[in-house]
Amino acid sequence: MGTDAEVVVVGAGPAGLYAAVELARRGVAARVLERLPAPHHQTRATSIQPGTLELLACSGLADEVRAASVPVRRARVLDADLGLLGEMPYADLDCPWPFQCSLPQWRTEQVLAERLTQLGGVVERGIVVSSMEERDDGVLLRLEQADGTSTAVEAAWVVGAGGAHSVMRTSMDETLEGFTYPGTVLAANIGGHSDVARDASNLVATPGGFVLLVPLPDDRWLTFVGDLDDDEVAQLEHEDPSELVAAGIGRRITGDVTVKDVGWATSFHIHQRVVPRLAEGRRFLLGDAGHLSSPFGGEGLNSALHDAQDIAWKLALTTGGHARPALLESFEIERLAADHHVLDVSEKIDGMARSAVEAARTGIRPSPATPAQRTALARSRCLLDITYAGSPIVGEHLGPGVAPGPPGPGERFPGRAALTGTAHHLVVSGTADPAGLEHLGRRWRGLVDVVRGVDGAAPSGALLVRPDGHVGFRGVPADASGLAALDAFLDSYLVP
Incomplete structure (x- = not known):
């Protein structure tokens, strides 16, 4: 089958846009299809975690995101009078x-779309993908245009980032398995006055439920109000969610919070779900198309962006003829494990929020977390502990008696934000076999850049840092044997 596009991305939300940006940075012009005729102006997911900022830095986007956003330096739990009950600093x-x-x-989507435009990409809007059929050498997509006409597109690879109601997931006969929490929650973008800190996410736990207040640019707030009681749920049947926000906050908070206006509002249920498979043949699922998590952790958007970055560098090497099948096969293995970890962390944070509400009702408070537990949870929440250990495309070679410290194979390289370009980086510290380095540099030219003096490296040895900033291989020492093992490892999933 001849193809009209090497890669088609279905959906121009954060995951789809970032996948297209990362593909474009690597010379792959993806066709991006979006059903909405124009960009939306909804608040939705707002938290961009430190671990995601590191990825955005490698894409040249971190400075713009930081300049446009409000920094949130801690998570706080407050009582109904806005008194401090607990705090998790970052x-x-x-x-x-x-x-x-x-x-x-x-605004996040706007930043990504502008970057895509700078790279020569475009979002085709008002196009609905009605079906897709995988064939031996590609995927056939049927498109419904805004004017009612139908067309077909043949693509070598398709990335599904169309959200929770993904046509891609349907075509793969996959379902989002898991559970839905009881209760209904309001979400809104509000303007007003409050005494709560604007450098923190503030969970107000009260006998009547919870209110989450997170600062937004322009002195506005994202708020969640829940769980709604029966009367509030009944009101949703005949009133717009925006009309319930001020009253819902007032019923739960006795402290000084005044709502002056509601710019956007919706009601929703909280889900904890993931598909059994993120990939099938030439189709790949990203973001909400493959997993849904509680918004309390602020990780859903971030996990979607990590999905996008992962598939982009692997697809780019594949389309460029530099990858063996093992590389694309690793997408599902690695991201499914990472997404399950994110869901576990999200469930833990959601449970803590609900426990705080229960404590407000009963007056019985759970034992506080230890400093070590708070630090570990903060790292998890900020997506700094994601690891691909055990993946078929990570490995190591250690000399006799060598017991190196972190980072290990599959773990995040602490200095990844400083690594530029789109290639793998071989970070060398201390002494290394000159002939082995020369051979690696020559054989893997354009695919692996050899660098020294990078923060986060071990005192000695060689770390292969993948394009996603995770350690692909650790060789200690970087002697002839260690570098030969690295050469063989690279050959297991790359083509020179």
């Missing part, structure tokens, strides 16, 4: 930016 995280960036989703 200051001690080992990363360049120890804070979350709070930015409305529409």
Whole structure:
């Protein structure tokens, strides 16, 4: 089958746009199809975590995101009078930016879309993908245009980022397995006055439920109000969600919070779900198309962006003829494990929020977390502990008696934000076999850049840092044997 497009991306939300950006940075012009005729202006997901900022830095986007957003440096739990009950600071995280960036989703999408345009890409809007059929050498997509006409597109690869109601997932006969939490929640973008900190996410736990207040640019707030009681749910049947926000906050908070206006509002149920498979043949699922998590952790958008980055560098090497099948096969293995980890963390944070509400009702408070537990949870929440250990495309070669410290194979390389370009990086410290380095540099030219003096490297040895900033291979020492093992490892999934 001849193809009209090497890669088609279905959906121009954050995941789809970032996948297209990362493909374009690597010379692959994806065709991006979006059903909405124009960009939306909804707040939706707002938290961009430190671990995601590191990826955006490699894409040249971190500075713009930081400039447009509000830094959130801690998570706080408050009582109904806005008194402090507990706090989780991010200051001690080992990363360049120890804070979350709070930015409305529409603005995040705008930043990504502008970057895509700079790279020569375009979003085709008002196009609905009605069906897709995989063949031996590609995928046939049927498109419904805004004027009612139908066309067909043949693509070598398709990336499905169309959200929770993904036509891609349907074509793969996959379902989002898991559960839905009981209760209904309001979400809104509000303007007003409050005494709560604007450098923190503030969970107000009260006998009547919870209110989450997270700062947004322009002195606005993202708020969640829940769980709604029966009367509030009944009101949703005949009133717009925006009409319930001020009253819902007032019923739960006795402290000083005044709502002056509601710019956007919706009601929703909280899900904890994931598909059994993220890939089938030439089709790949990203973001909400493959997994849904509680918004309390602020990780859903971030996990979607990590999905996008992962498939982009692997697809680019594949389309360029530099990858063996093992590389694309690793997408599902690695991202499914990472997404399950994100869901576990999200469930833990959601449980803590609900426990705080229950404590407000009963007066019985759980034992506080230890400093070590708070630090570990903060790292997890900020996506700094994602690891691909056990993946078929990570490995190591250690000399006799060598017991190196972190980072290990599959773990995040702490200095990844400083690594530029789109290639693998071989980070060398201390002494290394000159002939082995020369051979690697010559054989893997354009695919592996050899660098020294990078922060985060071990005192000695060689670390292969993949394009996603995770350690692909660790060789200690970087002697002839270690570098030969690295050469063989690269040959297991790359083609020179």
